[in-house]
Amino acid sequence: MTSADTAQPEGPKPSADAEPLEFRAATKRYPGSPAPAVDALSLEVPAGEICVLVGPSGCGKTTAMRMVNRMISITEGDILLGGRSVRDRDEADLRRHIGYVIQQIGLFPHRTIAENIATVPRLLGWSRTRIASRVDELLDLIGLESDIAARYPAQLSGGQRQRVGVARALAVDPPLMLMDEPFGAIDPINRDRLQNEFLRLQAQLRKTIVFVTHDIDEAIKMGDRIAVMREGGHLAQYAPPAELLAHPADDFVRDFVGADRALKRLALQRVRDVPLHQAPLIREDGSAAGAQANTDVPYDLVVDGAGRPVRWGTDGAVHRIDEDDTLRDALSGLLASAVQYGAVVDAAGAVVGVISIDLIHEVVRREQPA
Amino acid sequence: MDPFEGGVMSGAIAALGVFGDGIDFLVRERQGRGGGEVGGLQQTAELLWGHIKLSIAAMVVACAVALPVGLVLGHTGRGGFLAVSVANIGRAVPSIALIFVFFAWFGAGFVNVMLALALLAIPPILTNTYVGMREVERDIVDAGRGMGMSATKLVTSVELPLALPLIMAGLRVSAVNVVATATIAPLAGYATTLGDPIINAGVYGDEGRVGAAMLVAAVAIATELLFAAAQRAATPEGLKLSRGTQRRRLTVINRRVSTTP
Numbered sequence: 001m002t003s004a005d006t007a008q009p010e011g012p013k014p015s016a017d018a019e020p021l022e023f024r025a026a027t028k029r030y031p032g033s034p035a036p037a038v039d040a041l042s043l044e045v046p047a048g049e050i051c052v053l054v055g056p057s058g059c060g061k062t063t064a065m066r067m068v069n070r071m072i073s074i075t076e077g078d079i080l081l082g083g084r085s086v087r088d089r090d091e092a093d094l095r096r097h098i099g100y101v102i103q104q105i106g107l108f109p110h111r112t113i114a115e116n117i118a119t120v121p122r123l124l125g126w127s128r129t130r131i132a133s134r135v136d137e138l139l140d141l142i143g144l145e146s147d148i149a150a151r152y153p154a155q156l157s158g159g160q161r162q163r164v165g166v167a168r169a170l171a172v173d174p175p176l177m178l179m180d181e182p183f184g185a186i187d188p189i190n191r192d193r194l195q196n197e198f199l200r201l202q203a204q205l206r207k208t209i210v211f212v213t214h215d216i217d218e219a220i221k222m223g224d225r226i227a228v229m230r231e232g233g234h235l236a237q238y239a240p241p242a243e244l245l246a247h248p249a250d251d252f253v254r255d256f257v258g259a260d261r262a263l264k265r266l267a268l269q270r271v272r273d274v275p276l277h278q279a280p281l282i283r284e285d286g287s288a289a290g291a292q293a294n295t296d297v298p299y300d301l302v303v304d305g306a307g308r309p310v311r312w313g314t315d316g317a318v319h320r321i322d323e324d325d326t327l328r329d330a331l332s333g334l335l336a337s338a339v340q341y342g343a344v345v346d347a348a349g350a351v352v353g354v355i356s357i358d359l360i361h362e363v364v365r366r367e368q369p370a
Numbered sequence: 371m372d373p374f375e376g377g378v379m380s381g382a383i384a385a386l387g388v389f390g391d392g393i394d395f396l397v398r399e400r401q402g403r404g405g406g407e408v409g410g411l412q413q414t415a416e417l418l419w420g421h422i423k424l425s426i427a428a429m430v431v432a433c434a435v436a437l438p439v440g441l442v443l444g445h446t447g448r449g450g451f452l453a454v455s456v457a458n459i460g461r462a463v464p465s466i467a468l469i470f471v472f473f474a475w476f477g478a479g480f481v482n483v484m485l486a487l488a489l490l491a492i493p494p495i496l497t498n499t500y501v502g503m504r505e506v507e508r509d510i511v512d513a514g515r516g517m518g519m520s521a522t523k524l525v526t527s528v529e530l531p532l533a534l535p536l537i538m539a540g541l542r543v544s545a546v547n548v549v550a551t552a553t554i555a556p557l558a559g560y561a562t563t564l565g566d567p568i569i570n571a572g573v574y575g576d577e578g579r580v581g582a583a584m585l586v587a588a589v590a591i592a593t594e595l596l597f598a599a600a601q602r603a604a605t606p607e608g609l610k611l612s613r614g615t616q617r618r619r620l621t622v623i624n625r626r627v628s629t630t631p
Contacts, residue, residue, distance in 0.1 A: 071516055095518035106513025110531050110606030120517050152608035168517075178516075 018208045019082030019175040021045040021068065027076040028063050028233070037063045038233035040077060045225065047175075048206035052223035054213055055256070060233030061212045065178050068210060069098045081176060096120050099169030099177035099207070103184040105161050107153040107168070113139075114149035117168045124172060138167040141201070159190045166198065170205070177209045183218070195221060216257055220245070220264055228253050242268050262364055266327035271344055274327065274363050276353025279341070284310065297341060297354050307350035309343040318343050323352055331360050392580030395567075404573045409581070418585065420562030424480065424555060425548045425593075428487035432544060435488070436495035437537070444503020444533065445525050454500055457493040465490050465551050469558040478559025486558065490551055491544035498540025502533030535605045542597035549590045553582075564589070 021044070028038040038060040045051040053061035066072040068079055070091055079086045086094055107116050114135045121131045139146050142163040153161055162182065169177055182198075183191045199222065202209065213219055219226050220241045228236045228244065230252050237249040245265040248254040257264065279297035281289040289303055301318070302310045309318045321330045321342040334342050334357050344353045386393065399410030407413075436457075443450040468486040476482040506529050514528045530537075553565030564586045567578035574582075 069516060071512075092518040092520055095516055097518075100513065100516035102509060102513060102516070104507070104509035106507070106509040106511075108510060108514070108528060108608075110608040112608070119514075119519075123518055123523070152611050154608060154611040 017173065017175045018047040018206055020047045021051070021176060021208055021210065022080040022083075023064070023077070024080060025077035026064070026067055026074055026079050028060070028067060028072060029075040036075070036233055038067065041233065041235055042077075043227055043235065043238045045208055045210065047208050049224040050202065050209040050211055050222055052211045052213060052219040052226045053229060054216060054219040054223075054226055055229035055236075056231065057214060059229040059231050061214075061227075061229050062180055063233065064229070065180060065210050065212045068176070068178055069095045069100065071095075092123075096123055097172065097174050097176075099174045099179075101165050101169045101177065101179040101182045103181040105165035105182075105185075107161055107164060109153050112150055112152055113156070113164055116153065116164060117171055119168060120171045134171060138170060141170070142167045143197070158186055159194060162186060162194055163197075166201075175208060177207050179209060180212045181214070182211070184213070198222075217264070220268065228256055230256075263328055263331075265364070266331060266360065267329075269327045269363070270323070271321060271325050271327060271330050271355060272323040272352075274355075274359070276344055276355055277341070277359060279343075279351075279354045281307075281351065297356075299341070301343060301351065301354070303351055306348070309345065309351050312341075320345050320349075321355060322347075327360055327363065330355055331357065334360075388577070388580050389584065391577035392582075392584050395575070395577040395581035396585060400575075402573050403575060408567075408574050408578060414581075414585070417562060417564050417566060417582070418589070420560075421549070421552050421555075421564045421586075421589065424484060424487065424552050424560065424563055425545070427480075427484045428491055428548050428552070429541075429545055431484065431488040432491035432495055432548075433541070436492045436540075437499055440496045440499025440537075441503060441525060441530070444500045445521065445529060447504060450500045450504065454493075454497050457496045460489060461493040463489075466554055466557065469554065472558075480560045483552075483555045483558035483560050487548045487551060491548050494543040494547070495537070495540040498536050498543075499533065502536030502540075503529050505536065506532045531606050532609065535601060535609065538597065538601035538604045542594065542601060545593050545597055546590050549593050550586065553586055 023041045023043050025040040025042050026038060027036050027040050029036045041060075041064055043051070053064055055061050063072055067074050068081070068086065070086060074087060081098075107113075108119070111119075114132075117135050117138055118131045121134060126134070135149060136146055139149060144160060144163060144167075148156070148160070153164070156164065162185075165182070169179075183194050186194060195218065211219075211222055213222075223241055225238060225240055226244050227238045230236045236256075237244060237253045239247075239249075242265060244253065245257055245261045245268070248257060248261070254261070277297050278295045279299060279301040280295045281303050282300050283289045284302055284304065289307070299312050299316065301312060304310055309320060311318055317339075319333065319337045319339045319342040321333055321344050323344050323346055325333075330342065330344075334340075334355070340356055342355050343351050344355050346352050395409040396414045397409075397411055399407050399413070402408035439453060443453055465486045468489055469482060472482045472485060476485065510528060510532070511524065514524045519528070552563050553568055555561070555563040556566045556569045564582045567574035567582035568586075571579040
């Protein structure tokens with residue numbers, strides 16, 4: 001499986017200025033501590049992809065992220081941004097060109113929203129008019145009304161503050177963004193919405209992103225690639241989400257992704273992406289509806305004039321599943337309504353195929369390690 | 371004609387008893403016990419101005435020492451505890467003792483008492499500046515650094531504005547302390563403060579002592595009000611919105627602690 005199969009469908013090309021990032025045996029050792037905090041971390045993040053660093057607390061994921069903009073110095077090894085060592089760059093200049101979002105967001109409470117967003121442009125000496133138009137543009141991008149610009153952070157909700165934090169990090173259109181548990185302080189319902197919003201934004205912007213979280217579900221949802229780290233700053237596995245779930249490298253990763261990793265994997269695939277069963281379709285008057293080749297369902301599915309399912313055979317109730325649902329939701333639906341087959345429908349409600357628990361099982365079995 | 375002589379005014383003043391006598395001393399010249407003329411508006415103004423001059427000088431010196439030290443220690447977070455502890459131990463030494471120690475170096479006069487008062491003023495300013503800087507949320511500072519702010523920029527545009535309410539609270543405590551304590555100046559050989567009539571009642575008489583004491587109290591209260599207004603003005607708009615009540619409570623607690631002699 002490639003990253004294209006994961007939560008992020010193949011989008012537009014990486015944004016023109018997104019740059020690849022490479023950790024090259026990057027190591028952080030604190031004086032007086034025998035074990036390194038980050039131990040010879042090597043991994044490559046292609047331009048325009050989200051790399052999630054995930055692991056239990058104390059695994060060095062945040063340290064690793066903060067080494068990129070040298071908030072934490074690199075003891076040994078190197079980190080290359082766009083092929084250039086971050087160690088060779090002026091510290092302040094490097095940081096001004098890397099977006100930085102932290103969990104508590106860290107908006108300046110004494111500055112208005114517009115002033116907060118303008119922080120880095122001001123440091124770079126942009127003109128007043130250029131800053132003003134950029135602030136407008138960013139507020140629009142993150143979906144906030146422009147009248148919010150004159151308010152103070154204390155007047156915003158948590159979700160709004162989080163969006164402003166992202167806008168502030170995007171202000172000078174940096175080639176790389178660092179995000180440390182950016183949704184960690186948001187309640188679950190809003191977190192889900194902000195995650196989806198951010199993924200839509202990323203589909204448009206295609207930045208290279210290093211994203212730190214301790215939540216494996218968030219990692220699977222957000223990441224094009226996931227780096228699972230374990231205590232002592234070791235990289236346990238670096239793989240796209242589907243591969244991580246299907247082939248955990250060792251017991252640690254297997255434990256960390258959880259006993260429900262099979263279900264998590266189902267959440268990565270949409271019903272439309274699997275080869276569905278076909279049932280013999282008949283119209284309500286008994287005539288065959290369309291050509292019927294290779295039907296492998298032993299029941300007739302009655303459809304109306306628009307191809308929408310009506311019933312199984314003479315009186316069986318139909319359980320409908322949207323083709324955009326994940327396999328996990330589909331399975332859950334089949335189990336909940338205690339049926340063997342579900343009719344998969346498209347956005348217009350017309351039948352596109354049939355799904356069964358056996359079929360989902362088959363999908364899982366095919367990808368299971370031998 | 372002297373508006374305080376005779377008539378309604380004089381009657382009202384007389385009705386206030388000893389306080390009335392004190393006010394009377396401040397506004398009207400009389401024969402001192404030592405023989406010279408004492409009291410009256412002109413001398414009151416002289417003493418008041420000397421008092422204020424001394425207090426301002428002491429505050430300027432104290433700020434020049436405590437603010438930079440507090441800002442640097444607060445910004446770096448290093449050595450702060452030590453400095454604050456030393457300053458607080460210093461606070462335990464009475465100003466009057468310092469004055470006599472300073473005789474050894476500075477002799478009698480303005481400089482001596484001014485330095486003693488400055489030392490009295492330093493601990494609250496230093497402590498509040500240090501604590502104010504340290505209390506700025508670490509996430510806010512981290513975000514500033516992470517966006518590429520230089521240390522100077524971080525201090526001037528993030529840490530200092532956010533620490534300002536607490537720093538102003540420190541100045542307020544110090545200023546009130548200094549104004550009240552400047553009355554001991556005559557003991558250091560600097561007679562032109564409102565302390566002179568208080569300490570040398572033998573010359574000025576009891577009404578002089580009461581009058582000067584009342585005026586010192588009034589000046590201290592005025593100082594308190596002035597700095598309270600300055601503190602409000604220095605609090606950034608965005609902070610008043612967020613945790614105005616919380617912050618005010620904190621300030622009050624801090625004040626109480628600091629004013630305890």
